[in-house]
Amino acid sequence: MERRLAAILAADVVGYSRLMGEDEAGTLERLRRLRKEVIQHRIVSRKGRTVKLMGDGLLAEFPSVVEAVQCAVDIQEGVSESEPDVPDDRRIRLRIGINLGDIIVEGSDIYGDGVNVAARLEALADPGGICVSGSVFDQVKGKVDIEFADLGEQRVKNIDQPIRVYRITPESAAAEVEAHSAATVGPVELELLQRRAIAVLPFENMSGDPEQEYFSEGLAEDIITALSHWRSFPVIARNSTFSFKGQQLRVEKIAEELGARYVLEGSVRKAGKRLRITAQLIDAQTGHHVWAERFDRQLEDVFDIQDEITDRIAATIVPELEQFEHRRSTAKPTEDLNAWDYYLRGMETFHDETCEGTAASLRMFQAAVDLDPNYCDAWARLGWCHARLVMLGCVDDRGPILKRGFEAARKAVALDDGSAQAHLSLGTVHIWNEETALGLGEAQIALQLNPNFALAAMAVGNRLDLMGEPEEGIAQMERALKLNPRDPNRSRYMAYLSRAYIGLGEYKCAEDWARKAVLLRPNHPETLFRCALCLAHVDKVKEARELLDRCNAIDPNFVPNTANWHPYSDRARNEHLLNGLRRHGLLP
DSSP, rough: OOOEEEEEEEEETTTTHHHHHHHHHHHHHHHHHHIIIIIHHHHTTTEEEEEETTTTEEEEEEEHHHHHHHHHHHHHHHHHHHHTSGGGGGGGOEEEEEEEEEEEEEETTSHHHHHHHHHHHHHHHHHTTTEEHHHHHHHHHTTSSOOOOOEEEEEEOOOSSHHHHEEOHHHHHHHHHHHHHHHHHHHHHHHHHHHOOOOEEOOOOOSGGGGGHHEEEHHHHHHHHHHTTTTSSOOOOOOHHGTTOOOOOOOOHHHHTTOOEEEEEEEEEEEEEEEEEEEEEETTTTTTTEEEEEEEEEGHHHHHHHHHHHHHHHHHTTOOOOGGGOOOOTOOSSOOHHHHHHHHHHHHHHOOSSSSHHHHHHHHHHHHHHHHOOHHHHHHHHHHHHHHHHHHTTOOOOOOOOHHHHHHHHHHHHTTOOOOHHHHHHHHHHHTTOOOOHHHHHHHHHHOOTTTOOOHHHHHHHHHHHHOOOOHHHHHHHHHHHHTTTTTTTTHHHHHHHHHHHHHHHHHHHHHHHHHHHOTTTTOOOHHHHHHHHHTEEEEEHHHHHHHHHHHHHHTTTHHHHHHHHOOOOOOHHHHHHHHHTTTSSSO
């Protein structure tokens, strides 16, 4: 086994999963070009060696610490200058960490704590920035014309001792980040960035029985719901955090993708009436475990465990919180564990948004309320399922289904008027009964009760636009996307935003959101149609026609059936919406 001292450089792409989600082929091609034309050239010129490429990451070693630091600055300068024509939110940015340490050499690869520390330093770096260890700083101070900021000692994941960390931000990167912030970070986004958002990952099922998967997922979802009632910090929505299920990614990477400061992860082992739950809260900025705990209890204690976990998180993140702010999470949803089990099984398919999944969820929620007629959350989900059957076109006769939806949702509100879920459920039934004002009112109550409820924020925003208040609607919808950045249905929300921006006459913003929606769902007729709508307003006639042709190839009836689309009660707004397509002869 060969050992040697080396300077190790670790780098990865900021927001890589988001960039891949928006344009997979284009992002891969741009990254290959950057590696070939910018990064590799600079590593070689500074006498370094690329050890390996790891997806969006890179590991290199240098015999000289000075050369490693100069190379990192050269790389960041080169990357900053390499894509002047790419929109700011689509540009590739790197984070780099450098450490001087002992490494183990095996063939062409390297291992050891020296490498691990470099990777942890990279995770601490700003977009476009560089973090170095104290050992690197000690070797290069006075030898390079670079300014360093002392970040003090930092505890990082899987490293026993704290590390002294120094930050470098190349001038071009600093200016670029400042310009990006000034141009793109609005007051709502800035509020989220400044607050201590938390993401709860799906708990790992350790029972050895795949049939118990619904239980571990349901437990994590209940904790998300309970945490969201604390008003002092945002909670990332379930649909976004659960999109990482089964992926082997670093917590820091997941937190970056979600815009979260803290990440909660854990596991569940259920055997008969015994439960073992582990939970650990991680500060993603440092990789440090804030706390970790194991609970060995009877199944009957599961709600107490949930309360204990949420209380510990809230007390850790915002210790100055008063107890009155903890609104509903201490209330048990039901006294009947069998009813709760049916509820969790219903939630297993609730997010599918298919006729089959909705019908399966409906049966489980009905079984839950049959066992416990006072189970508010189950009634709320039951009402929502009936509305979704209408939304998805699963039934021929809407009337009886909506009637049952109203009965269930109103029952939920009657049982607990302080339940945001119940009010949003009732509002959703109103919407599909074509009562927009009543649907907006219930969604506003839900958002007032729970300001961190992403679906309520999206519902309020969409409905405000439908009621003629697009500016306020857009602010709520964009906030909802921040709270729920990886929702599988976010293409629909982006389409809502594009429609609202058309109403304001801000056609470029409308086009940008519509294009993002198409990248997510390139074969969805509604998404293609709405993008064509936006392109026609900015006179991109050829591209709009191509999108309509793609739409017709998928569903020949969609465009004719949508030619008289009228989402607004205001006739003039409806005519303005379709005016671009009609002006260019793309609609009758």
